[in-house]
Structures are given as structure tokens and as C-alpha cells.
Amino acid sequence: MTEEIIIAGFGGQGVLSMGKILSYSGIMQGQEVSWMPSYGPEMRGGTANVTVIISDERVSSPILTEFDTAIILNQQSMDKFEPAVKPGGYLLYDPNGITRHPERKDINVYKITGAKLASEMGNTKVFNMVVMGAYLKMRPILEYKYVVEGLKKSLPERYHKLIPLNEEAIKSGLEHLEEVHKLN
Amino acid sequence: MGELKLMKGNEAIGEAAIRAGVDAYFGYPITPQSEVIEYLTSEKPEERTGMVILQAESELAAINMVYGAAGSGKKVMTSSSSPGVSLKMEGISYMAGAELPCVVLNVVRGGPGLGTIQPSQADYFQAVKGGGHGDYRMVVLAPASVQEMADFVKLGFELAFKYRNPVMMLSDGVIGQMMEKVELGEQIPRWTEEEIIRKNPWATTGKKGRERNIITSLDLDPARQEQHNHKLQKKYRQMEEEEVRFEKFECDDAEYLFVAYGSSSRIAQKAVKIAREKGHKVGLLRPITLFPYPAKEIQSMLGQLKGILSLELSAGQMVEDIKLAVEGKVPVDHYGRMGGIIFSPAEIVEVFEEKFIGG
Amino acid sequence: MKEENITTQDIIAEENLVYKKTRLMTDKVLSYCPGCGHGTAHRIIMEVIDEMGLEEKTIGIAPVGCSVLAYEFMNIDMQQAAHGRAPALATGIKRTWPEKVVFTYQGDGDLAAIGTAETIHACNRGENFLIVFINNGIYGMTGGQMAPTTLEGMKSSTTPYGRNTKLMGNPLKMTELVAELPGTYFVTRQAVHTPANVRKTKKAIKMAIKNQLEDKGGLNFVEIVSNCNSGWKMTPTDANQWMVDNMFPFFPLGDIKVDGKKVKKD
Numbered sequence: 015m016t017e018e019i020i021i022a023g024f025g026g027q028g029v030l031s032m033g034k035i036l037s038y039s040g041i042m043q044g045q046e047v048s049w050m051p052s053y054g055p056e057m058r059g060g061t062a063n064v065t066v067i068i069s070d071e072r073v074s075s076p077i078l079t080e081f082d083t084a085i086i087l088n089q090q091s092m093d094k095f096e097p098a099v100k101p102g103g104y105l106l107y108d109p110n111g112i113t114r115h116p117e118r119k120d121i122n123v124y125k126i127t128g129a130k131l132a133s134e135m136g137n138t139k140v141f142n143m144v145v146m147g148a149y150l151k152m153r154p155i156l157e158y159k160y161v162v163e164g165l166k167k168s169l170p171e172r173y174h175k176l177i178p179l180n181e182e183a184i185k186s187g188l189e190h191l192e193e194v195h196k197l198n
Numbered sequence: 199m200g201e202l203k204l205m206k207g208n209e210a211i212g213e214a215a216i217r218a219g220v221d222a223y224f225g226y227p228i229t230p231q232s233e234v235i236e237y238l239t240s241e242k243p244e245e246r247t248g249m250v251i252l253q254a255e256s257e258l259a260a261i262n263m264v265y266g267a268a269g270s271g272k273k274v275m276t277s278s279s280s281p282g283v284s285l286k287m288e289g290i291s292y293m294a295g296a297e298l299p300c301v302v303l304n305v306v307r308g309g310p311g312l313g314t315i316q317p318s319q320a321d322y323f324q325a326v327k328g329g330g331h332g333d334y335r336m337v338v339l340a341p342a343s344v345q346e347m348a349d350f351v352k353l354g355f356e357l358a359f360k361y362r363n364p365v366m367m368l369s370d371g372v373i374g375q376m377m378e379k380v381e382l383g384e385q386i387p388r389w390t391e392e393e394i395i396r397k398n399p400w401a402t403t404g405k406k407g408r409e410r411n412i413i414t415s416l417d418l419d420p421a422r423q424e425q426h427n428h429k430l431q432k433k434y435r436q437m438e439e440e441e442v443r444f445e446k447f448e449c450d451d452a453e454y455l456f457v458a459y460g461s462s463s464r465i466a467q468k469a470v471k472i473a474r475e476k477g478h479k480v481g482l483l484r485p486i487t488l489f490p491y492p493a494k495e496i497q498s499m500l501g502q503l504k505g506i507l508s509l510e511l512s513a514g515q516m517v518e519d520i521k522l523a524v525e526g527k528v529p530v531d532h533y534g535r536m537g538g539i540i541f542s543p544a545e546i547v548e549v550f551e552e553k554f555i556g557g
Numbered sequence: 558m559k560e561e562n563i564t565t566q567d568i569i570a571e572e573n574l575v576y577k578k579t580r581l582m583t584d585k586v587l588s589y590c591p592g593c594g595h596g597t598a599h600r601i602i603m604e605v606i607d608e609m610g611l612e613e614k615t616i617g618i619a620p621v622g623c624s625v626l627a628y629e630f631m632n633i634d635m636q637q638a639a640h641g642r643a644p645a646l647a648t649g650i651k652r653t654w655p656e657k658v659v660f661t662y663q664g665d666g667d668l669a670a671i672g673t674a675e676t677i678h679a680c681n682r683g684e685n686f687l688i689v690f691i692n693n694g695i696y697g698m699t700g701g702q703m704a705p706t707t708l709e710g711m712k713s714s715t716t717p718y719g720r721n722t723k724l725m726g727n728p729l730k731m732t733e734l735v736a737e738l739p740g741t742y743f744v745t746r747q748a749v750h751t752p753a754n755v756r757k758t759k760k761a762i763k764m765a766i767k768n769q770l771e772d773k774g775g776l777n778f779v780e781i782v783s784n785c786n787s788g789w790k791m792t793p794t795d796a797n798q799w800m801v802d803n804m805f806p807f808f809p810l811g812d813i814k815v816d817g818k819k820v821k822k823d
Contacts, residue, residue, distance in 0.1 A: 034204065034377065037204050037377060037379075038204045041202060041204055041379045046379070047204070047377075047378060047379060048376055048377070048378050049204070049376060049377035049378070050372065050375065050376040050377075051375060051376075073378070073464075074464050074465070074467040074468035074471070074543075075464045075465040075467070075468045075542075075543055076372060076376045076378075076461075076464060077372060077461075077465065077540050077542075078542070079542045079544070167203075167204070168204075221653050222649070222652060222653050224649065250652045250653055252648070252652060254645070254648075254678075255674050255675070255677075255678035256674060258642065258645070258674075258675075259642070259645040259648075259674065259675050259678065260645075262638065262639060262642035262645030262646050262649070262675070263645045263646070263648050263649035263652070264649060265636075265638070265639075265642070265645075265646055265649065266618070266636060266638075266645065266646030266647060266648065266649030266650040267649035267650055267652070267653040267654075268649075269636045269646070269649075269650070270616060270636075270649075270650045270653065270654055270657075272649075272653045272654075274649065274653070288639055289639060289642070292639050296636075296637075402616045402634035402635065402636055402650075403616075403634065403654070403657075404612075404613045404614040404615060404616065404633075404634055404657055405612055405613055405615075405632075405633050405634050406613035406614075410632055410633055410634050410635065411634045411635075412628050412634075412635050412636075412637070413635070413636040413637065414619075414628060414635075414636070414637035415637070416625065416626075416637055
């Protein structure tokens, strides 16, 4: 198994930390992982994206031009990464702020109203965990117990009191994934 | 098995430095390697091991702080990225001349000048051919993973003290910024004063029970200076004999060879896979030491090869060392990207087919 | 003892000894020009190290300039630095060996031109070592070019018609400058052209090293205004007189900062 993921959105949406938690969860499950962010001035308030690879084998290139899965959280990222999903691959997006919805018919498309669900939970900061929950439902490559371990490893000790809230957000994502277009 | 962590290359090198019992780190911030000093300061190494961390006023000051502490027998390192490493070249040349051990990390970005903060491998010549003034060489280690970023700190210091010579780790923005899992070694205690004096009898630790020690790269007597240079050259030849390190993938039946180091080797490895799926017998040689260069290994493969493609994020620098090894016996070509652009595996295969297989 | 009966043996007899070269100077013949102040400055530092019993724990740093070979003459552990970088070396040593005694020995080009950043920042960080700054207003080793401390109107091989401050900038008072920084603890300016000045300089060096041993929390900075009879193209005695008449008015002698407090008003 090799899962090549791009997670893309605005800086501040928790894109990089979602990638980190997925990567740590992979390690906890005994897998090889890599996490490669965009960096530099483009990180300052603009878009942020990270490539995460989770694999049974040693990861070769950490930098990719096409992906098995794209998790897309703003319009710029939709324009940039919808074409980069491999035929037969997966695209997950939050329709919040999206003006042009995915158009490809050769990939699987799902959505999650992450921003809405997080705000209903009273904490918009767990937005990324709602989206991650939806991803885990769409691509069940990681066992839930390893995800919780990954979460613990990623968060500094002083934030461990927030783990139940994060778990609640992940579960919300698992429950609310919506299918938009599925290949047979 | 040691502790498994998910870390950036730049963080792993900081953690590895603390655990390797390094005495001091002197540095100056520059993208894309500022995480090294940020990580180190956040870890309070002064409490963990007594390691000294100091943000210097410039790269020049930082490398000369390294000179001073190394001259007094301490394990010291610094890190920077290309423009900053150019500034450090003065100090590195002096340290090579004065025969001082240290580890210098270059997280290479694109140049020339301020260039870009994106990854590049265009500092190969600077690292491998000397870089500063005078006839000198450094052992140059090219990590290709976060694990190697960590492991090469310990290895780097072993080689630095074995040869009393600077060792450079030539990394780049990809390896520095990416996170991977890394297994960290046990904490090695820092050397005691007694150990430093015993292991490094040449160091300026205070003239106690012996004649004075002098650390200098200066000798105005031409005959003695030539002797000194001969001694240095002998050391570099010994490195060539004893320190060549490389890794090979799919080379047993290879008819074509990709040669790539660091982050490029990761991309090249995937390109090998794609090329093989298309029926081309391609292998990959990954030099781990860029000086000394695995020239003999390339020579030993010439009988089976129809062509060699050097893959670098530069206009073609390492390709010259391949050509020196091959001596025209097999076609050698180069493919590279510049300006912070990174080639993709598919792109490499396309170029390979164009150059060696024909349309 | 009657004067006519004195023999060579009497003169060199131990009980008649009034002065001898400190054993912390090597027997190597000094490479400095006759009349130059460097030799005296070297000797003073080595005498202090010897008298304070610090030979086994002192590390000195030689600069680039006339005193580049200071390590040949000072019989202790020494490092030789790249031009201007001595304070960085000293920082590296002292930070990793806080219990050692560390000093740099630097000329005006080394300290106040190419090494300005290293000097200012070592002072500003309050590094606990001693900087000995020899200011003779000229680049001696390279053949008498202008230094950052060359006086207005003073001739050098690169200011053959005298230093024109409009074109070449003003002479830099580095010692007053570093005294302004909170990181310096003891800042003084001395000279070594008369026995009285030699005694004062020695006292200053001793004080600086004592401060370092007691870790008073700041850098100790001792400037020695010196001559360069070769570079100034004068006899040694004329050079000393010229120094008194011209250098001292611009670079006045005396303590500037003692125990972390400025003692001299501007």
C-alpha cells in the first residue's frame, strides 16, 4: 500500500498539523511516512500545502506532481490540485468558500462541511480534525487506535487535555462524509 | 530499537547533536535551515547536557566561534544555507589549514547570490572542491533522509576527529524541511576535560604538564608550509582510501546507471522504478560521500553499462566527477533543474529515453 | 663593594638581579621593529599571567597584523585567528571552557576595521574575556596603510597627502564606543612608552584578568596606544614624542569604565 496525499488550503487552517498527525498515525501503525511542506514567504498568510506519503515501503520521492488523494480546503488549491489527482484517485473538499466545485468524472469526489461542523462544536480550531475524520472514512488506511496515538504524539504534552475534543471532531468527520461522485 | 519520532530534517540534526554529546552549536538564521537553531534553543540543551547554543552576529562570527572551541578540543558544529555558507568559507579554509575538526551543515538553496529559498544542489563544487582558498578538502556527507540527517552528525564528528578536518553535511531544502520518522540514538555524554586532553593532545586547553600548543594555519617558511601541505594531501588521499560510502539500487543487471545524491536520489529511485516498468534496465548509484567520491565503484560497473545519467538540481556539477571516473569509456550525460524547481520521476524517465534510448 | 672590583659574575649573580625576562616569553627573537611597543605589551601580559599563576589555564588569541606571530613569543597555549575574528574565537573558547582565562591581542585594523562586528558583539554580549587592543594608527604589517584610527591629516601609504576625513572618514574611537555598551565591565586606555605607563598598563591588565576570574559579568577591554616608528617614518624617540603630542590628545589615556560604570565624562 502506498497513499500519496496532498493537503492544501489557507495558512492557519491546520493543513500542516493535519499532515503531521496523519504521518504520526502512519508511524504508529508501523508504516513508512514522509511529510513535505511548501515553505518560505508563500507560507505567510497565503496558501499552505503539504505532501504526505504513507506506505508499506521506504518512501522514495517526497515531492510529487500527482497524488492518490487531494484534500482541498480553498478555491486556489482546488484550481491547482484538482488536475493533479491520479485518474481513479480521490478528492475530498470542504464546500465552504468554494465557487467552482470539482468537475472531473474520472476520480472519486467527496465533501465534508468541516467549517460548519467545527463551528457547531464551538471550536473552529478543530476544523482540520473534522476534515481528517472525513478523510479516514473515505480512505480507511489507518486504524482508529493508531490515529489516536498519532494525535498524542503530535500534540505537545500541555495540549493533551484537548485530545477528547479532537477525537470528537474526528468522529464528527467520520460520520458526516458526503459522497459527491463515486467511480464504479 | 531507539525512540521513534516524526521530525523535520532540520530538527533531527539538532536533536542528534544534543544526543551525540556535541559541546556547542554556533549559528546564524537563514532560510531554509533556521529550524536547526530554533529547535536547539527550544530544547534547553544547557540543561540536558550542558551544550552551548549561541546565535552569532554573522555566519563569519559563527564559524570562527567554531574555530575557537574546536581549537580547544571541543565538539562543535554550525549550520547555514548557501549564501551563509559562502561566508563561512573563510573560516572553513582556516580550519582545514589549522587541522581543526568540526561539522558544518549546508541546507542548500538555489543561487547564485540570494537566489531562492527553494531547494538546490548547486553548491556541490563549493563543498567538494574546497570552497575556500587553498588546497584543501572536506569529507562531504550527503544525507538523503531525515534518518541520515540525524545519523551523520555522529558519523561526521567521528570523521572530523579522525582526520582533524572539517566535515560538511551537504543537504538541501527538501531534506531539511521534510518530516520523516527517525530513530534517535541514546544520549552520549559530552567529553570530560580529562577525555578532551587525552583524545586531543594538540588542543589549546592550557599549558599544563606539557609544552604549549599552538593552533594556526600560518607558516611563513616555504619549505615547512609545503611540508604541511603534503601532510594535508596525504590525509585527503587516506580519506579516498577509507571513507568512500555509497548505496546502490537495482544495479545487478543494469545497463544504464542513474547517479544522484541527497534529495535527487530519492526522486531518481522512483524514476528507476518507472523506467524498469517500461522495460529499461536502469540502476541507481547514490554517493553518500561526495568527497571522497565513489569513482572506483563507477569504474567497476563500466563493463555492464551503456550510459550514465547524472541527476542533479544544478546545471551539472557532480557530472564532472563522473566523467573523470569514466574517462570517456561510456557516454555520460546530465539532467538537472535549477532555480528551486525539482524534477519529477516521470520527467527523468522521459529525458532518459530521449537521451539514451531514442525516439 | 667598590665599583672598580665588579666582575661579570657579580653582575649576573642572583642576588644582584633586578629584572629578568619573564619565563612566559619564549627565547625567539621578536619580529617587531626596534622601538615598537608590541614587545613591551606582550611582556606585560605574560608577566601578569605568570605572577597570577595562570599559565596552565590561559589561552591567548593572536590576530592578523604585525602581532600575527604573537603565538611565537607568548609561551602559553595560543590560537591564531583570521583577520578580525579573534573575539569570535575567544567567544567559542570561553563559552565552552568558562573556567579558562581567555584573551585576544588585536591591532587597530583587526579590531576596529575588519573585525568591528565581532568586537562590538562580543562586548555587547558581555563575553567574559579580555581584549587587548593595540592602537598605533596605522597598518604596520602590510606597509603603513591607513587604519580606522589614523588621525585626521596623518600621512600613510594610502593617505600620502594626509587623511582627508571628507573622503576617508573619521578616526574611530573604538574604546569610547564599547564603553557605551552594557556588556563591557572594565574599559581603559593606556600606553607603554615610559616606565610609569608600563606600570599603569600592567595594573590595568591585572585588574582585567582579575575581573575575568571573578566573572564580574562583562568584557574587559584594554587599549594600548602605541607607536609605529617604521610606519610613521620616524626614529623611535621621535615616534614616541609624536604619539604624546598627536595621538594622546585624540586618544586620551585613562580609565573610561570601571566596575561596569563609566568614570569619564565625555
